[in-house]
Amino acid sequence: MKNFFKIFTGLYILFLVSCQPKELIFEDSICIQNISTIDPMDGLKENQTVIITNGKIHKIGNTDSLLLSADNNIIDGTGKYLIPGLWDAHVHFAYIEEIAPLMFDMFLSAGITSVRDTGGKVDFVKLWKDKALTKPTTAPRVMMAGPLLDGEPNVYDGSDASHPELSVGLSSVEDVISQIETLINKDVDLLKAYEMLSPEQFKKVNELAKANGIKVTGHVPLSMDVISAANAGLNSMEHLRNLELSCASNSDELLAERQKMLADGNDMAGGKLRTSIHTAQRENALKNYDETKADEVLNVLKEKNVWQIPTLALNTFLSNKYFADPEYQKSYLQLPDSIAKHWKNRSNVLKDFPMSEAFAAQVDFNLKMVKKVYEKGIPLMAGTDTPIAYLTPGLSLHEELEALVNTGIPPLEALKTATYNPAKYFNMEGELGSIKENMWADLVILNTNPLEDIQNTRDIEVVIKEGQIYVSEDMKADLKIFRN
Numbered sequence: 508m509k510n511f512f513k514i515f516t517g518l519y520i521l522f523l524v525s526c527q528p529k530e531l532i533f534e535d536s537i538c539i540q541n542i543s544t545i546d547p548m549d550g551l552k553e554n555q556t557v558i559i560t561n562g563k564i565h566k567i568g569n570t571d572s573l574l575l576s577a578d579n580n581i582i583d584g585t586g587k588y589l590i591p592g593l594w595d596a597h598v599h600f601a602y603i604e605e606i607a608p609l610m611f612d613m614f615l616s617a618g619i620t621s622v623r624d625t626g627g628k629v630d631f632v633k634l635w636k637d638k639a640l641t642k643p644t645t646a647p648r649v650m651m652a653g654p655l656l657d658g659e660p661n662v663y664d665g666s667d668a669s670h671p672e673l674s675v676g677l678s679s680v681e682d683v684i685s686q687i688e689t690l691i692n693k694d695v696d697l698l699k700a701y702e703m704l705s706p707e708q709f710k711k712v713n714e715l716a717k718a719n720g721i722k723v724t725g726h727v728p729l730s731m732d733v734i735s736a737a738n739a740g741l742n743s744m745e746h747l748r749n750l751e752l753s754c755a756s757n758s759d760e761l762l763a764e765r766q767k768m769l770a771d772g773n774d775m776a777g778g779k780l781r782t783s784i785h786t787a788q789r790e791n792a793l794k795n796y797d798e799t800k801a802d803e804v805l806n807v808l809k810e811k812n813v814w815q816i817p818t819l820a821l822n823t824f825l826s827n828k829y830f831a832d833p834e835y836q837k838s839y840l841q842l843p844d845s846i847a848k849h850w851k852n853r854s855n856v857l858k859d860f861p862m863s864e865a866f867a868a869q870v871d872f873n874l875k876m877v878k879k880v881y882e883k884g885i886p887l888m889a890g891t892d893t894p895i896a897y898l899t900p901g902l903s904l905h906e907e908l909e910a911l912v913n914t915g916i917p918p919l920e921a922l923k924t925a926t927y928n929p930a931k932y933f934n935m936e937g938e939l940g941s942i943k944e945n946m947w948a949d950l951v952i953l954n955t956n957p958l959e960d961i962q963n964t965r966d967i968e969v970v971i972k973e974g975q976i977y978v979s980e981d982m983k984a985d986l987k988i989f990r991n
């Protein structure tokens with residue numbers, strides 16, 4: 508009885524306390540009050556208050572029950588939307604080295620708080636990864652692959668401006684082993700296999716990646732087909748590259764022909780040899796596209812959990828012509844003058860460039876396959892290939908999201924490809940990619956609802972990286988948190 512009384516008294520006091528409207532103070536915190544949160548898994552929740560402390564999401568509650576003292580650092584989220592910080596899952600710091608020093612700011616201002624570098628000289632990319640690690644609130648998180656692991660002749664050999672030295676040409680399986688040992692010592696987060704590898708080399712890349720607990724992404728080597736690459740352990744495919752060659756009714760003949768061309772073209776430059784194979788086979792493969800064969804290939808990709816980074820804006824660039832829009836071209840002003848000028852000139856030439864029948868067929872294939880990949884439940888990630896093809900670092904990710912939605916993928920699912928999915932790809936879904944307590948506070952406040960129109964991901968008010976707030980000067984004046 509005595510015990511019961513104690514419990515009863517305790518409950519009674521708790522009841523009284525909870526009846527009092529209690530205004531809470533969160534020291535050294537930022538409180539985003541009365542915002543609609545959009546979690547990639549749970550969808551939209553209205554009237555939420557989110558407390559950020561020590562770089563992490565400390566607490567999330569309903570605005571009516573989580574009452575805040577006016578002494579807190581409050582951002583009024585009324586009428587606004589909170590999404591997780593975005594990822595661009597396919598970038599190249601090393602493609603135009605002059606742009607690299609500007610990329611952190613360009614990514615952050617576009618709401619991108621994490622990137623995945625898919626190929627470049629390892630020491631150059633590592634410089635940016637290390638910079639980001641030293642000051643994580645000032646830069647996006649950088650996950651890197653190191654150089655493209657290519658066979659010989661290698662494609663990105665530094666021979667001209669469109670083939671900068673992004674790859675290493677490996678002539679044997681032994682070369683693969685020693686190169687990967689070097690990369691593991693430099694803390695790469697994944698490996699990138701490229702198109703000129705032999706099947707034996709490709710198998711070794713996958714075997715060593717597994718042994719070191721990291722993933723292999725890549726272009727399916729021209730010496731293989733998609734099914735054998737998936738069976739060898741490929742974890743993800745960039746650009747749906749060479750998928751069409753495996754979805755044709757004559758895919759076996761095409762493979763035999765490719766292997767012969769590779770053997771015969773041994774003394775050609777890598778870029779030329781690759782182009783000659785693509786030219787000889789792509790149109791042929793698309794003409795012989797076979798729905799049953801495509802289903803067979805996609806079923807293997809699903810079964811083996813081979814992620815897809817379709818870089819759809821890039822793959823369809825001559826049909827969607829994002830670069831032709833004067834609004835889009837304004838983003839070039841963020842680049843060094845000479846590059847901005849060159850990009851603008853090229854954009855204006857290309858905007859009137861007629862699309863060939865072959866390219867149109869390739870575009871149709873890409874659009875169709877992205878939809879199929881999504882419907883099969885094969886995981887997708889949004890990536891751009893910036894700064895290739897006038898894809899401005901930052902803004903281009905929003906073009907990619909729009910391109911994904913235009914295939915019929917719902918906006919929330921498209922958001923997932925740039926938030927939760929890349930986090931999961933790197934086994935980091937317990938730390939970021941969702942709006943949940945204890946996650947890193949990598950967040951973006953939008954003025955308008957991206958679920959109604961995916962273009963609204965561009966309507967950014969505030970970007971938060973591990974608790975550090977970034978706003979434009981105009982916005983600062985409106986936010987109490989920045990007033991003295």
Ligand SMILES: [Zn+2]
Pocket residue numbers: 597598599625626892
């Ligand atoms: Zn790339």
